[in-house]
Amino acid sequence: LTSTLGGDGTILHAASLFATARSVPPVLSFSMGTLGFLGEWKFAEYKRAFREVFVSGAPDPLPAQRSNETTCNDGGAGPTSTSSWENMRGKSMGASRNSRILMRNRLRIGLFNSAGERLPHEPPFAHAGNKCEDIFALNEVLLHRGALPHLSHITILIGSPPHQRTLTTAIADGFLVSTPTGSTAYSLSSGGSIVHPLVSSLLLTPICPRSLSFRPLVLPANTPITLRIDEVNRGKEIEVSVDGVRRREGLKTGMEVRVIGEEVRTAGAPGARHWMGGVPSIVRSGGAADGEDHWVGGLNSLLKFNYPFGEDG
Missing domain, CATH: 2.60.200.30 (Probable inorganic polyphosphate/atp-NAD kinase; domain 2)
Known part of the structure; x- marks a missing residue:
């Protein structure tokens, strides 16, 4: 698990630490900077965020990464063994916990x-x-x-x-x-x-x-x-x-x-999926199946999408 305290630049720096690696550990980000469009959690929620992550039952991805290290080549990005994340993408991290994994390309x-x-x-x-x-x-x-x-x-x-x-x-x-x-x-x-x-x-x-x-x-x-x-x-x-x-x-x-x-996609036999590529970001679900509330809210509150002229922010 990688945890960031700061703004979007801090998340980019954390991702850059794995710029030459095919596998990236899940990123739990706390928004404390000037712009937090990518940051999902407020720092005041850190206890809840860590509790939801650690009691979610998600296994440690590092053993699978260590046992399946490969060398990149000109032939394109091959499979990244992240079998421990196989049930995490876009799904709840527990029956009563509204966190999920968003895979970023x-x-x-x-x-x-x-x-x-x-x-x-x-x-x-x-x-x-x-x-x-x-x-x-x-x-x-x-x-x-x-x-x-x-x-x-x-x-x-x-x-x-x-x-x-x-x-x-x-x-x-x-x-x-x-x-x-x-x-x-x-x-x-x-x-x-x-x-x-x-x-x-x-x-x-x-x-x-x-x-x-x-x-x-x-x-x-x-x-x-x-x-x-x-x-x-x-x-x-x-x-x-x-x-x-x-x-x-x-x-x-x-x-x-x-x-x-x-690309982020699945491989392997049915029922034994393996995720390939991407940066797994831990986000909260808005209750909807697609979990788009945070992204839409960020457009409105942070980027002031289609905001009328002459009105107070």
Whole structure:
């Protein structure tokens, strides 16, 4: 179990500690920061929250993780053994306790040079225990021109070879690929859509594009996305950030960022389900089967969704 005390940035930091791991322990978050859209519990409720977690009967996921460690590769994200969570997703954690697990999708990100070779990890992702070549992000991956005065030229390709097709070349300050969880973050400030966290999708959002006809896109989560630094890019380097952690060395002409959604799905024989991917967040259920009350309430109370002008907040 991972517990966070703070705002949404604290939750992102906790998730980044597992940015090179396929399995993430359940996250119990207490909202104490300036913005708590992702935080589910108030700190004053900590006794109730921990009591509901520890008496819920959910087994320890760590033994299954230790016995099923694998190495990531170019072939896509394989199964993550989280069999101890098999009965938790979207369900009550007890007959009289209104907590449940919300699985949040992540992005799987790979960085490549112009020759198609992987770029080495930088701190904090580079460490002795890192067996994964990809980086996982809960919110987004950002490409940005940084302090350079010239707009970035980023070619966007959809699909995998030999069926890869060029979508367009984004001429903009930068470009975002976000998860549904990240749709209420930088993507929202850049004009992107708001997407429910249970919708398996990727968001493509330009940042201050030169063309007024460049609109944000929402694609299926299993769509391979390649962002290539175009040959006509005038800046020396394009900055790359993963969930707010900026890479010290930027990307030069011809280098690529390859992104695909880490889908949350089941595998295995009927009756023996195993969850693959995702960040399990402990949330309270509003009593409804879908448990969407917190998300809708956050749009209204925190983001002031469609709030009329001239009225007190």
